[in-house]
Amino acid sequence: MSLVNLHQVHKYYGDNHVLKGIDLDIKAGEVVSIIGKSGSGKSTLLRCINGLEQYQEGGITVDGKEVTTEDIQVRRLALSVGMIFQNFNLFPHMTVGENVMLAPTIVLKKSKAEAETTARAMLEKVGLADKFDSFPEKLSGGQQQRVAIARALAMSPKVLLCDEITSALDPELVGEVLKVLEQLAKEGITLVLVTHEMNFARDVGSRVVFMHQGKVWEQGDSKTLLSNPQTDELKQFIGAVL
């Protein structure tokens, strides 16, 4: 059964037709990389899946439940969909531990002790157990992004959306974040990533979705698709980024 399903999704910004009838079906455990030029609608697509952006036509379901931008719906959705941003968006006035514990305590109403146990386990998973009491601005970009991953994981989401999460990082810090993602993929968590990391998409991803002009232009098994693209647009894109 599909975990995330998009059916003929259309999205407009005013007159600008950004998504032109997207059909996409993501099963539990898949690692789906969405690639494409900037402006092709990749991030918008991702943001529609968790209700951050409104879509005008079609339907999206996550775990069988319909996605809308209605406030209460977005909050219910937050329980099954985690998201990580390009700019980390850690809360600067909270320690790393407090960042990770915030939502479990006030949204899931876990006890402080329970939330702390989870937070420490998640930070351990991303290799930052020793940073529990540090403030975000003391960390490198790669460390901050790993905290953001731990923060999302603490809500035990069914699917994790990653919006260009290595794009704001210095090149030497990209690897540590991708390594965490790879680990998560191995553990079977469902990942949907908008990414420019072609090697990661090929080696770790199970499927690649190439978007062009607001449409899913081509998609398929990651290794096959990237080594043997069918459309001229994808050939051109792969030629440009590799």
Add this chain to the structure above:
Amino acid sequence: MLYFSDLLQYSDVFLSGLKTTVELTVLTTILGVVLGTVCATVRQYGNRASQRVVSVYVELIRNTPFIVQLFFIFFGLPAIGMMLSPWEASMIALTINLGAYSTEIIRAGLASISKGQIEAAKVLGLNFRQTLTRVIFVPAFEKIYPALTSQCIIVMLGSAVISQISVQDLTYAANLVQSRNFRAFESYFVTALLYLGLSILLRFAFNALGKRLFAYRASN
């Protein structure tokens, strides 16, 4: 010749005036900042109609003299049946005044919080109230803290005007003393020093509070 010793017999008058000024300042600072926080939140995140109401309030207060606001509340409102004591009228006028100015200051702080912070809170499942209190307020206040505390001190100094409706504050004490012993120089000189001391003390208090509230910055 100057005779500062002539003021000694009036030290009780000065002290009681000082006490009134301090009490009113503490009370109106708290109430004014709370009012400003509520109005700034409405103006930044509220619907169109409530934003307009706040705008009218803020512009009305910021574009009229404080003494006129005070006289209107104390002398004007009884005409529509609202009798207030001088102390009550002053408390209300000072709170409304600080509320309006702090609305604009605090709104600048709210506007400085990136959309990403709010989205991060949203995708973690926080509701709007939780997002405001847990995610937005602390960094927002940190950004505008110096401007906000300066405004509080300005209002404290401006409170001298309430002596005009016979609230027995520090300025009232100075007026009283110099009218009794004609030592205007000495009386106002000492009063000025007391206001100066009060300002410095307030700044110290605000700084200490800021260090506690924004401890995460001090950790650098």
